[in-house]
Every structure is written in structure tokens, then in C-alpha cells.
Amino acid sequence: MNPLSRPLPVSEFPRSFASALSNLTAWLDELEDSNRVTAPPTSSDSTLLDALLIDIWLAGGTPGAPGLARASPEQSRFRAEAGPRFWRSAVLRRCWEKPRGYAGDFLMMEALYRRTPTGDTPMERWLDAWALELPGFQAVRNRRDLLSGMLLAEHARGARRVMNVASGSAPELVAVAREVSFERVTLLDQDQGALDAALTHFTRVGALPATRHDALRLWCGSVLELLRKRSELSPASQDFIYSIGLYDYLTERFAHNLTAKLWAGVAPGGLLVLGNFNAHNPMRHFTESALDWYLIYRDPEDLLRLVEGLPGVAEAQVRTEDTGCLHLLVARKAG
Numbered sequence: 567m568n569p570l571s572r573p574l575p576v577s578e579f580p581r582s583f584a585s586a587l588s589n590l591t592a593w594l595d596e597l598e599d600s601n602r603v604t605a606p607p608t609s610s611d612s613t614l615l616d617a618l619l620i621d622i623w624l625a626g627g628t629p630g631a632p633g634l635a636r637a638s639p640e641q642s643r644f645r646a647e648a649g650p651r652f653w654r655s656a657v658l659r660r661c662w663e664k665p666r667g668y669a670g671d672f673l674m675m676e677a678l679y680r681r682t683p684t685g686d687t688p689m690e691r692w693l694d695a696w697a698l699e700l701p702g703f704q705a706v707r708n709r710r711d712l713l714s715g716m717l718l719a720e721h722a723r724g725a726r727r728v729m730n731v732a733s734g735s736a737p738e739l740v741a742v743a744r745e746v747s748f749e750r751v752t753l754l755d756q757d758q759g760a761l762d763a764a765l766t767h768f769t770r771v772g773a774l775p776a777t778r779h780d781a782l783r784l785w786c787g788s789v790l791e792l793l794r795k796r797s798e799l800s801p802a803s804q805d806f807i808y809s810i811g812l813y814d815y816l817t818e819r820f821a822h823n824l825t826a827k828l829w830a831g832v833a834p835g836g837l838l839v840l841g842n843f844n845a846h847n848p849m850r851h852f853t854e855s856a857l858d859w860y861l862i863y864r865d866p867e868d869l870l871r872l873v874e875g876l877p878g879v880a881e882a883q884v885r886t887e888d889t890g891c892l893h894l895l896v897a898r899k900a901g
């Protein structure tokens with residue numbers, strides 16, 4: 567039986583968890599009945615909702631370790647009672663339902679980038695507006711913007727061959743496509759729909775005149791194949807390789823092997839950039855408990871270890887975007 571369908575009775579929960587949860591659901595119901603829901607979330611309502619959630623993570627966790635343990639009765643109960651209220655937000659519902667088999671599909675990512683709340687009712691739109699401003703989602707937008715800046719900077723340094731691994735619809739490249747022209751752009755993603763969307767976006771911004779069509783390589787496949795078929799990524803064939811939104815799913819061993827493979831593909835003087843959420847990000851408990859979306863988190867030292875010992879590392883540093891939710895490993899190969 568699905569644990570969601572049989573939450574424990576109230577009396578079996580520590581009182582503070584049960585009351586924290588009922589405070590949250592009562593507040594959401596009160597909001598829905600109020601006029602406030604017809605306008606975008608005010609900062610006081612957003613702050614209050616954040617605080618109500620923090621109460622739940624504190625009450626449902628252990629001292630020093632807030633959050634609801636995976637598959638715990640508290641988490642099941644949270645999902646049964648609070649879940650359906652949050653999933654009225656279109657973006658949160660997509661994360662929860664995972665219609666393409668995983669949470670961060672390109673359509674969900676595009677919703678984050680568009681940042682336009684949708685919904686049929688005021689409450690649906692309110693929740694979507696609130697969700698789109700969550701720190702982890704802002705971090706994704708910040709990451710895109712940082713990458714766009716790096717693309718411009720690397721182009722100015724002479725980079726002409728770029729590869730985006732687990733590209734989605736490549737919004738950071740689309741954003742700069744009118745400003746800079748790379749000779750060769752390789753997008754690798756397991757989802758053909760994401761690659762089709764990227765092509766549509768490049769065409770829409772006028773970045774793909776017919777004569778330059780061959781400059782774009784759309785490579786539908788898994789990074790697993792990249793590791794197995796050694797010929798697919800020629801050594802030193804790229805000036806800039808980056809991957810954002812993939813390493814959060816890779817185990818240590820896989821991440822190491824893939825990093826070595828990508829590093830070999832970077833030409834002398836080139837750049838490798840890898841993004842990863844960290845475990846301290848304030849959205850973590852919500853993502854795990856409300857959305858059943860678990861990531862493999864990395865701190866700066868974990869990211870730096872990925873390039874430790876690789877040949878020709880001239881410089882490796884970690885940058886953190888403004889919300890503090892995620893890091894970017896930035897490694898330069900000796901020229």
C-alpha cells in the first residue's frame with residue numbers, strides 16, 4: 567500500500583510536529599479564502615510561509631539535523647496533508663509528478679527561466695508565484711546567467727568550440743547567441759525533446775542562419791555512452807566544456823570518471839565548469855519532502871576533489887551563486 571494513503575493518526579506524532587503541520591495547512595487554507603491570494607505574494611506572507619515550513623523541518627527532524635527523513639511517517643504525513651496544497655502550483659506539480667521520468671526536465675527548467683506564474687485559480691497562481699521565487703529556483707537562474715557571462719568571457723579569450731553536457735534546451739547559450747558566434751557548439755542530452763527545443767530557440771533568436779547549421783551538433787545520448795565510447799569526445803577537441811544540472815545526480819565514482827573524460831576533451835588553455843547544489847541550501851528539505859526530489863550534494867572541497875590529480879590543471883576554484891544554494895567548479899587547463 568502506498569504509505570501516502572495511510573498517514574499515522576495524529577496522536578502518534580510528537581505534538582510539535584502535528585501542530586506545526588496543522589499550522590501550515592490552516593494558514594494555506596486561510597490564505598486561499600482571503601483577498602491576499604488575488605495579488606502576488608507579499609514579502610510578509612512569503613516570510614511567514616517559509617517560517618511555517620522551517621517549524622516543520624525542526625519539529626520533524628532531530629536536534630541539529632532538521633528535515634523529514636526519507637519515507638518516515640512524518641514525511642508521509644506531510645505529503646498527504648500539505649503536498650496536495652503545494653502541488654497546485656504548476657511548477658511544483660511537475661517536479662512532483664515527473665512526467666518525463668525525472669524532476670528537472672527541460673520543460674520544468676524553462677518554467678523556472680520564464681518566471682511567469684500560471685494557474686486557473688488565484689490560489690494556483692499565488693502558489694506558483696511563491697514557488698518560482700524559492701531560493702533553489704533562483705539559484706538555477708543565477709547559474710544560467712553566470713554561464714552566459716562565462717561564455718562571453720571565453721569567447722573573448724578566443725574560445726570557439728563549446729560543449730554543454732546535459733544541456734537541456736541550453737538557455738545560457740541561447741541568451742548570448744546573438745552576441746557571439748561559436749564555430750562549433752555541441753549539446754549533449756539524453757532527451758531529444760530538450761535538443762529540439764534548443765534548436766527552436768536558436769532559430770527563434772536568429773542564431774542559426776542556414777550556412778551555419780552544421781556548427782550545432784545535437785547529440786542525443788547519455789553521458790554513460792560518453793564514458794563507454796571513447797571516440798565520441800576527442801581529446802583536446804573543446805575550448806569550453808560545462809555541465810550544469812547533471813552532477814547533482816552522479817555518484818562519486820561516476821562523477822570522477824566523467825570529469826576525467828570531460829577534462830581530456832578540454833583543449834590546452836580551455837575551461838571546464840561543473841555545477842552542483844550543496845546540502846546547506848535552504849530549499850533542500852522542501853525539495854526532498856514536498857517534491858520527492860533528492861540530489862547528491864557537493865561542497866566546494868568535494869568539487870575540487872573531482873579535478874585533483876588530473877593532468878594540466880592550471881587553476882581550479884569554486885564560485886557560489888548569490889543565493890548560496892549551488893556551486894560552480896571552474897577549472898582552467900594549462901595552455
Ligand SMILES: C[S@@+](CC[C@H](N)C(=O)[O-])C[C@H]1O[C@@H](n2cnc3c(N)ncnc32)[C@H](O)[C@@H]1O
Pocket residue numbers: 670671672675731732733734735736737754755756757760787788789790809810811812
Ligand atoms: C536539471 S536539467 C539541466 C538542463 C540544463 N543544463 C539547464 O541548466 O537548464 C538536467 C538535464 O540533464 C539531462 N540528463 C539527465 N541525465 C542524463 C544523462 N545520463 N545523460 C545525458 N543527459 C542527461 C536531462 O535530460 C535534462 O535535460
